[in-house]
Amino acid sequence: MTTIDPVARFRRFSRAVTMEVGALDTSFLGRGRPLGAARLLNAVGQGRSDVSDIRDYLGLDSGLASRLLRGLEEDGLVVTLRHSRDARRRIIELTEAGRREFAAYERLSNQRAERFLGSHPNPDALLEAMDLVASAIGRDNISLAETNPESTDARYCLEAYYAELARRFEEGFEVARSRDPEASDMVRPRGAFIVAESDGLPVGCVGLKGSGGQIAEVKRLWVAPCARGLGLARHLMAAAEDAALSLSITTLRLDTNKALPEAIHLYRNTGWTEIDRFNDDPYPDFFFEKRLTP
Amino acid sequence: MTTIDPVARFRRFSRAVTMEVGALDTSFLGRGRPLGAARLLNAVGQGRSDVSDIRDYLGLDSGLASRLLRGLEEDGLVVTLRHSRDARRRIIELTEAGRREFAAYERLSNQRAERFLGSHPNPDALLEAMDLVASAIGRDNISLAETNPESTDARYCLEAYYAELARRFEEGFEVARSRDPEASDMVRPRGAFIVAESDGLPVGCVGLKGSGGQIAEVKRLWVAPCARGLGLARHLMAAAEDAALSLSITTLRLDTNKALPEAIHLYRNTGWTEIDRFNDDPYPDFFFEKRLTP
DNA sequence: CAATTTATCTGACTAAAGTCAGAGATCATG
DNA sequence: CATGATCTCTGACTTTAGTCAGATAAATTG
Incomplete structure (x- = not known):
């Protein structure tokens, strides 16, 4: 070769x-x-x-x-x-x-x-490449911050996330058919929403959907293509756990689809255990739980 | 959105x-x-x-x-x-x-x-992005030069070309099953091989396979992903035509596959006319001809 | 409240980069 | 072969960037 x-x-x-x-x-x-x-x-x-x-x-x-x-x-x-x-x-x-x-x-x-x-004839491809290079150069400066899930940055991440699910799920994806968490479930005091930024560009997110009790769900874990492989998903999950602890949540749950093997792999390697189906959402194939120790 | x-x-x-x-x-x-x-x-x-x-x-x-x-x-x-x-x-x-x-x-x-x-965890993706950005910046400095089809740069292009055909053709692609032109058919005085370079990186190629007569075939037209959309295929084809003229070739032919719509579109828009099948190669679906006027 | 630390500023430098007007040698051309 | 153009070099600048040792004033700390 x-x-x-x-x-x-x-x-x-x-x-x-x-x-x-x-x-x-x-x-x-x-x-x-x-x-x-x-x-x-x-x-x-x-x-x-x-x-x-x-x-x-x-x-x-x-x-x-x-x-x-x-x-x-x-x-x-x-x-x-x-x-x-x-x-x-x-x-x-x-x-x-x-x-x-x-x-x-x-x-x-x-x-x-x-x-x-x-x-340039294809500015989108060019920008994606530029994002990737810039994220690689600035990969030590990615910052996580809690934001409102209805902020511009959060919406950008969520739309990119839905679009990606629609592309990757065999059966497609429509948010409306899924259990769409109310924005207020992902805002303190019930939950939280965390966005990762690399010099102003949103490059990932994760939501913590609470109900006021001690159990919450992790939702909408997403990392931008330009920032994949940098360990960002792991950081986001850790930040979600920290947020959960600060909300006195002791048990986290999540569901995911077989078309997302990287995510499943991450959960299996960071202390999550597979559990039985706990909702009737049409999309997920796998269900996980993690007990938090302060 | x-x-x-x-x-x-x-x-x-x-x-x-x-x-x-x-x-x-x-x-x-x-x-x-x-x-x-x-x-x-x-x-x-x-x-x-x-x-x-x-x-x-x-x-x-x-x-x-x-x-x-x-x-x-x-x-x-x-x-x-x-x-x-x-x-x-x-x-x-x-x-x-x-x-x-x-x-x-x-x-x-x-x-x-x-x-x-x-x-970086994924240097290949990073390098592809860097190539794309560098090619975009230096797109006015892409130079075409005749080289031996067995040179390193030419071989790099050809291998990338074969790999891409294997990916894109439904039936896959193996050079050996195709009518693999002898390297000597793509070297003067019978033919020519042209490689495009952008600051040292080979970003495209085209071959002119001659037989000594007035008819030659255009083969192996390829443009690197990082340089697509810059009009390079058109330049390469023009260079191939120039080379043909300098070899006193008056008629060019080529064959192509339905999985390469960009190429077919290019031929249709640059003076090529569709003709009947002129070989029994297993891969091509379309056959084109162009008469050159000095 | 005295001693120390911190934040900014000033003065007196140096190094590097760049500008510009010629000087001197050489070449091209009518 | 005289004239003007070209190429490189030198001298005499300026501007920009950067360094460093105090000076000054205000905050912090024991």
Whole structure:
């Protein structure tokens, strides 16, 4: 079998993005501001206001950061305020002119993205590939957070999950035919809903559907294709268990379908035991239970 | 349908690779040489020897390039020679020490790549995604070149092509059962074989199988998944036609299978007409012909 | 409340990158 | 063979980024 050296392929990728990204970095979108100042403005525009936070984020020396801030201040783009509780700290805010300037950078960045995506015949496939690469690079920075199951991120995950079930189940899948948990069952104090994010992109979710008692069900465990294989399902399940414990739930149950072997494998390997059918939902083939020990 | 803004996804990707690539750029692999000098050494190591060529490639001012070269020369890493035909020009070559230093950079780059790929649970999927992104970025730099069908690149394409046919044909595919053209039929003066490359990665091929007469067959048209949708098949076919003309071939034929609708669509739209079966190969369902006009 | 720690800023640097106007040698061309 | 173009180099700059040792003020801690 003739294969191309994986390392050569990786390095080809690096060359390609270095050129594409490098072109971005040096001139920094051609607004006549050096890269350092532009990065700082961008950090403030993103809502970072604490000077030390900004320094950490950009990896700047305190002297350099201070001088760059002073520069932006002289240009009237930011103002420095005192921190309400700690007078040593400074809070940076954009002025009206700063907001305009930041918006101009955003517009240029977006245009660049649109131009690139628009000129490609299959932007969906391209974006999926970009998601996968970005998730691989940032796989140590995936964060889990409880959110409302009706938030945009949660709905995005759930729709992707339903679409995937419809694709994978022999008999197809319609949420309405399944026991669709009320959103309120997956919100504290009855339950919880957890979404995983990788730098702003939702890449997985899990729901804890409670009834007020000591038994709850784990529902809607999903990991985005671009984040599979990173151990995220395991993390999500652990987070669901933690949430359950904090809700004084002692027993978890779940059901699943034979078309989801990865999930079944995960349950078998993380302390779940198979039990008898406990509902009359038409889709599941397997039923599991796990007793939690605080 | 809840979707995540494509532009946001693109920008997430940019952030991820900027960090990854940026980390590379600033310290430049920690060999104690500033980025500019390291880039120059790298360009020379890649075989660029003309000073003006190097300047263009790296986008350097002539003064800066000159000084950086002088620096490398003082360190004994390169020597400057006169151009044989134009005494104004300079030729840069690595010394023995320069070759060692370049090799050290290569090794570090490769290690970085290996570490990244090795730490990912599914490097194949990751590499495919990286190929796709790199091909999208470099899609204007895909080059076509005639090569021997037994070269590594050609064999890589052919094996990928056979594997894909085996996947897509209902009845599977075995080269041996098909009319496997002799390699010599796809080499001048009888025929030709063309491989498309995108920065070193073979991303497509096409063969022209001649018999010495005025009729030849087009075989093995393939485009890598990472380069589909970029119009590459059309370019490859045009190149095959050019090669045919240069071999004084006036009529081209080809056969194809119903499982390859993209190909059939392409032939129908580029001047090919369907004709009767002209061989007893077990796989094809459709037969086409095209008369060439010089 | 004194000692220590923390957060930011200033001054005085260095290194790297880049710009620009010539100088000098060489080539191409009428 | 004179003239203008081309290629590389040097000198004299500027800008950007980054480092580091204090200075200053405020918070924390024993």
